[in-house]
Amino acid sequence: MKRRLVSLLAIATMTTTMFAGCGGASDSSDATEEKTPATTEEIDAEAAAVELPEDTGKVLNIHCWNDEFKSRMKDHYPGYEEVDATHGKIGDVEVVWTMTPSTDNAYQNNLDDALLKQADVSDDEKVDLFLVEADYALKYVDEDVTLALSDLGITSDQLSDQYKYTQSIVTDSTGKLKGSSWQACSAGLIYNREAAKEVLGTDDPEQVQAAVADWDKYNETAKKIADAGYTMCSAMDTYRVYSNNVSGPWVQDGKIVIDPNIDKWIDDSKALVDAKIEDTDDLWSDDWGKGKNPEGKVFCYFGPAWFFNFCLNADDPASIASKGGWGYCVGPQSYYWGGTWLCAATGTDNANLVKDIILTMTTDQKVLKEIAMQDQDCVNSKTVLADLAGSDDGNIALLGGQNPYKQLADGAEKVDLSNLSKYDQGCTEELEKAMKNYFLGNATKEEAIDAFKKAVTEKYPDVKAE
Amino acid sequence: MNKKSKVVRYNKWGYIFLSPFIVIYLIFQMIPLVTTIYNSFFENYLSGLSKVGPNFIGLQNYVTILTNGDLPTYFSNTMIMWAMGFVPQIVLSLLLGAWFTDPSLRLKCQGFFKTVIYLPNLIMASAFAMLFFTLFSDSGPINSMLMQMGVLSEAYKFMSNVWSVRSLVATMNCLMWFGNTTILLMAGMMGIDPSLFEAAQVDGATATQIFYKITLPLLKPILIYVMITSLIGGLQMFDVPQILTNGTGDPMRSSMTLIMYLNKHLYSKNFGMSGALSVYLFIITGILSLIVYRFTAREEK
Numbered sequence: 001m002k003r004r005l006v007s008l009l010a011i012a013t014m015t016t017t018m019f020a021g022c023g024g025a026s027d028s029s030d031a032t033e034e035k036t037p038a039t040t041e042e043i044d045a046e047a048a049a050v051e052l053p054e055d056t057g058k059v060l061n062i063h064c065w066n067d068e069f070k071s072r073m074k075d076h077y078p079g080y081e082e083v084d085a086t087h088g089k090i091g092d093v094e095v096v097w098t099m100t101p102s103t104d105n106a107y108q109n110n111l112d113d114a115l116l117k118q119a120d121v122s123d124d125e126k127v128d129l130f131l132v133e134a135d136y137a138l139k140y141v142d143e144d145v146t147l148a149l150s151d152l153g154i155t156s157d158q159l160s161d162q163y164k165y166t167q168s169i170v171t172d173s174t175g176k177l178k179g180s181s182w183q184a185c186s187a188g189l190i191y192n193r194e195a196a197k198e199v200l201g202t203d204d205p206e207q208v209q210a211a212v213a214d215w216d217k218y219n220e221t222a223k224k225i226a227d228a229g230y231t232m233c234s235a236m237d238t239y240r241v242y243s244n245n246v247s248g249p250w251v252q253d254g255k256i257v258i259d260p261n262i263d264k265w266i267d268d269s270k271a272l273v274d275a276k277i278e279d280t281d282d283l284w285s286d287d288w289g290k291g292k293n294p295e296g297k298v299f300c301y302f303g304p305a306w307f308f309n310f311c312l313n314a315d316d317p318a319s320i321a322s323k324g325g326w327g328y329c330v331g332p333q334s335y336y337w338g339g340t341w342l343c344a345a346t347g348t349d350n351a352n353l354v355k356d357i358i359l360t361m362t363t364d365q366k367v368l369k370e371i372a373m374q375d376q377d378c379v380n381s382k383t384v385l386a387d388l389a390g391s392d393d394g395n396i397a398l399l400g401g402q403n404p405y406k407q408l409a410d411g412a413e414k415v416d417l418s419n420l421s422k423y424d425q426g427c428t429e430e431l432e433k434a435m436k437n438y439f440l441g442n443a444t445k446e447e448a449i450d451a452f453k454k455a456v457t458e459k460y461p462d463v464k465a466e
Numbered sequence: 467m468n469k470k471s472k473v474v475r476y477n478k479w480g481y482i483f484l485s486p487f488i489v490i491y492l493i494f495q496m497i498p499l500v501t502t503i504y505n506s507f508f509e510n511y512l513s514g515l516s517k518v519g520p521n522f523i524g525l526q527n528y529v530t531i532l533t534n535g536d537l538p539t540y541f542s543n544t545m546i547m548w549a550m551g552f553v554p555q556i557v558l559s560l561l562l563g564a565w566f567t568d569p570s571l572r573l574k575c576q577g578f579f580k581t582v583i584y585l586p587n588l589i590m591a592s593a594f595a596m597l598f599f600t601l602f603s604d605s606g607p608i609n610s611m612l613m614q615m616g617v618l619s620e621a622y623k624f625m626s627n628v629w630s631v632r633s634l635v636a637t638m639n640c641l642m643w644f645g646n647t648t649i650l651l652m653a654g655m656m657g658i659d660p661s662l663f664e665a666a667q668v669d670g671a672t673a674t675q676i677f678y679k680i681t682l683p684l685l686k687p688i689l690i691y692v693m694i695t696s697l698i699g700g701l702q703m704f705d706v707p708q709i710l711t712n713g714t715g716d717p718m719r720s721s722m723t724l725i726m727y728l729n730k731h732l733y734s735k736n737f738g739m740s741g742a743l744s745v746y747l748f749i750i751t752g753i754l755s756l757i758v759y760r761f762t763a764r765e766e767k
Contacts, residue, residue: 104713108704112515139514282712287604422514426733433714440626442717451718454536458730461739462513 012110032442038175048149057123057349060095063114063130065107069340070097072182075374076367077360093353108136115145118347128348129357132179132249132341134169134417139344141170141178142422147344148176152355158363162380164414170341179341180362182371184380186411187240187304189331190312192230192320193400195299196327199228205402209329215268218332226277226297226427232289235269235439236432237302243428244335246319249421255464256427256453266435266445273439280439282432292319304337305408314398324400330407334414373420378408385409423460506741511734519738527742536727537746543632543715544723547707548700550636553702555644556692562644563651564677569660584645594642595709598634599625625711628720635707635721642706643699647692655681690762694755701751704729724750 004440063447064070073080073088073095081089086094100110114127132140140146149159152346159167159177169177189212193203200211200221212218222232242265247259281288291298292313303311312321320326342362344354360367368379372388376396379385388394389405396402434452437443443451506527510519531537562583565571571581586594593748601608609621624630647661659679666676682689704725707715713729724747731740 112512115515143515145515168675281604285603286600286606290605433712433716436626437716437718440623440717442626442628447718454534455730459733460513461511461736462518 005387017078020327028105033239039374040175041309042193043148043150043176044155044157047153047155050151050153052351052355053060055093055352056145057126057353058093058130059124059320060090060093060353061098061126063098063100063107063111063127064340065100065102066130067097067099069131070099072361072371072375072396073357076370090353093350095197102133105175110138116347118145118345123349126347126349127345129349129354130343130345132170132343134336134339134341134420135428136422137169137179137341138420138424140420142174145346146178147346147351148172148178149180149344149358150176152344152351152358154180154355154359158359161363161365161382163382163412163415165336165341165412165417166194166341166380169420170343179343180345180358181339181341181379182362182368183306183339183358184378184385184408184412185304185306185336185339186378186408186415187302187307187335187337188404188407188411189300189329190303190307190399191300191327191329193325193327194227194320195228195230195297199224199299203327203400205327205329205407208327209331212331215264215332219268219272220421222272222277222299223275226275230297230299232278233291233298233300233302234283235265235273235435236277236283236288237300238283239265239271239428239432240301240337241331241333241335244415244417245333245466246419249419249423250427251421251423251460251463252407254462255308255466256456258449262431266438269435270445280436281434287312292316292321293326294318294320299451302331302337304339305376305404308337308396308398309376312398321398324397326399327402328399328404328407330411334411336412336417378405378412382409385412423456423463426459427456430459475665484495490670494607502741502744503517504741505737506745510738510739511736523738527738528746530739531742531746537743539719540722540724540727541750543719543721544701545637547632547635547721547723548697548703550632551639551643552696552700554636555640555647555696558640558644559604559647559651562648563655564647564681568673569657577592580645580649583648586641587643587646589642591638591642591705592709595706598638599710602630618767626717628717631707631711631717631721634712635748638706639700639703643696647653647696650692651688654685658684686762691760692761697754697758698751701725701747701754716731 010155061140062069067085069324070088074082077090079090080095083089083094086099087096088097098110098114100107102108111127111130115130118126130140154177156177159180162180166181166184167177170177170181172178191203191208196203196208200208202208210217210222220301242261243259246261248258248259250256250259269278273280290296291301292311293316300341301307301311308314308321308326312326313319316322342358344351344358350353362368365381365384368381368384369387371377372379372384373393385405386409389409391404392403394403394405396404431452434448434455437451438445438448450465457463457465474753505520507522507524508520509526510517512518512519553606566573566576566580600606603609604621604623604625608624609618612618613621622630624634662680662684663676666680671679702725703723707721707723708726711721713726715726724743728740728743728747731743
């Protein structure tokens with residue numbers, strides 16, 4: 001009797017959410033009522049009760065910011081055929097890729113427009129699947145525009161091999177999971193082996209790790225590195241290591257709060273920049289990238305697994321990476337950087353296909369192993385990472401044959417994302433810009449913090465500086 | 467009943483020929499202008515994906531902009547960078563214009579030079595700014611050249627010093643627009659009756675005297691036009707500093723212009739605040755144009 005009640009309840013809530021989805025512009029009052037997070041069992045019960053309607057869509061619209069996911073689909077999703085740069089085919093469904101670069105927020109602006117219009121456009125124009133990054137995931141997760149995975153009939157045991165943090169990012173306030181990722185982007189310190197040998201006398205990851213195990217040791221080592229004529233890294237590189245280990249979110253009660261660990265980043269970095277140990281190059285700028293070649297004389301970068309392949313220019317014969325000259329260790333604190341989550345858009349007319357793509361690309365261990373081997377992604381599967389850590393399959397040439405998967409897997413377990421907020425992207429960008437002024441001596445710390453707060457309140461008018 | 471007049475009326479053609487302008491003006495000028503002012507009285511923005519407003523809040527947006535004290539800073543930034551670019555630009559243009567129109571110099575290949583000085587204006591401002599950004603970056607060619615020549619011992623951070631950033635912006639604006647100004651001034655100079663120059667030469671006036679006593683006074687209408695259009699263009703300065711400083715207006719927003727500030731409000735689609743800011747800009751532009759016009763046209767009475 002009781003079980004029947006539960007399933008009835010589950011069906012009832014399901015149908016209301018489904019109607020909310022179909023109606024699009026319907027009143028959101030019922031969404032605000034259910035504030036208390038549901039337990040996993042309740043959500044699973046809902047998910048098990050879901051019967052997806054037959055797919056009617058002939059077009060699958062995917063929104064993304066680069067061709068990374070497209071190439072993953074092409075290489076690993078069974079039955080996907082590429083037609084041209086922005087079109088593909090799965091069976092008789094046409095796949096349309098809408099790629100908008102992230103620069104200047106263009107991707108989100110475009111996606112926002114598309115999602116807000118979702119209810120008014122024809123079925124073939126509706127967004128079915130879209131990709132988000134961690135920095136702004138919450139912006140989409142906490143809204144009705146994103147379909148909960150349980151509404152697609154995906155249960156928690158299907159996702160149990162994923163790392164906890166990859167799920168906590170995309171869990172909404174009612175406890176429902178709204179997205180899934182194939183990557184676990186725990187990150188660490190990627191050091192120049194040549195420089196490590198010269199200064200520390202060893203390039204063994206364990207011993208280098210010992211030299212940078214916490215911030216005090218890191219600062220000490222950095223000084224030695226600088227004395228040998230190297231730049232440690234850019235202050236912007238270390239930012240995420242600090243900002244992932246904060247004790248509270250950026251915005252609390254509508255006000256900006258600067259966490260003690262962020263404050264520590266500001267003070268530590270200022271000292272290092274003043275001593276000419278670190279520089280202040282913006283990430284991705286040419287000046288920042290100079291350390292990828294030996295003449296750049298940069299000791300380390302901070303980055304996750306995608307950094308190896310995507311950012312170290314291994315194809316360039318003059319680069320350090322092409323000679324296997326990098327090493328990887330966890331660094332002063334565990335953190336993560338980046339990663340891509342797949343989200344189903346409310347109103348999709350290809351729910352079964354969307355569900356299958358999400359399950360295949362983010363939970364199928366065979367596919368994930370392929371991705372890890374072929375693309376050197378650190379995949380979101382505890383089993384696959386443990387597998388790679390224990391075999392030579394996980395050795396990476398540009399790290400001089402080092403197998404970083406044990407560290408990556410350990411790091412992914414430690415990442416804690418409970419302090420993420422939907423303001424993170426803006427706060428990160430503006431803090432880095434404002435503090436650069438302080439580091440370079442163009443402003444005092446107070447002035448720089450004021451400038452940061454001003455910039456954030458401009459971006460988010462609902463946030464107050466004080 | 468047929469009271470058709472024998473007189474053919476052409477009035478309607480006047481209205482018909484005017485109508486395209488009226489329609490385009492209404493759609494692209496009048497309606498945006500009115501809605502901008504209308505929007506400025508509302509609180510209306512996006513927070514993430516949820517819309518806040520529109521709630522009528524009266525003059526609150528205007529008060530916020532006035533009280534946070536940013537407007538004067540960004541206004542003076544804009545004017546400083548405009549003046550730094552405009553003064554050399556007008557001097558250069560007058561000089562080149564005078565040379566090109568002076569028949570006694572008999573300059574060869576005039577067409578070629580006129581094309582060359584106009585060329586920088588054909589490059590997109592953003593591409594031009596991108597080029598300068600790369601040239602003057604910390605490990606860019608300018609720095610490495612200066613270091614190899616022994617002028618500098620370590621890279622000069624062009625993008626982190628107030629006056630180097632402002633100078634770069636001014637230089638770019640000057641380079642981009644002096645060709646355009648030269649051509650305008652030349653047109654004005656060629657419109658001056660040549661007999662005046664001949665008469666002055668017969669009377670024994672030197673080239674300098676001719677320039678100051680004849681060319682400049684008669685060039686005044688064109689000069690006013692150049693001043694006002696350049697001023698309005700200067701107030702709307704955006705793409706060059708935006709790209710050069712990556713939208714930050716750094717160091718410490720000392721190169722942030724009014725329109726860059728306006729652009730900051732568009733991140734959250736804050737139509738209320740940006741509307742109010744636009745109205746302020748409209749008023750400032752109006753007042754400045756009026757001042758320039760009065761100041762330069764006063765003596766004609």
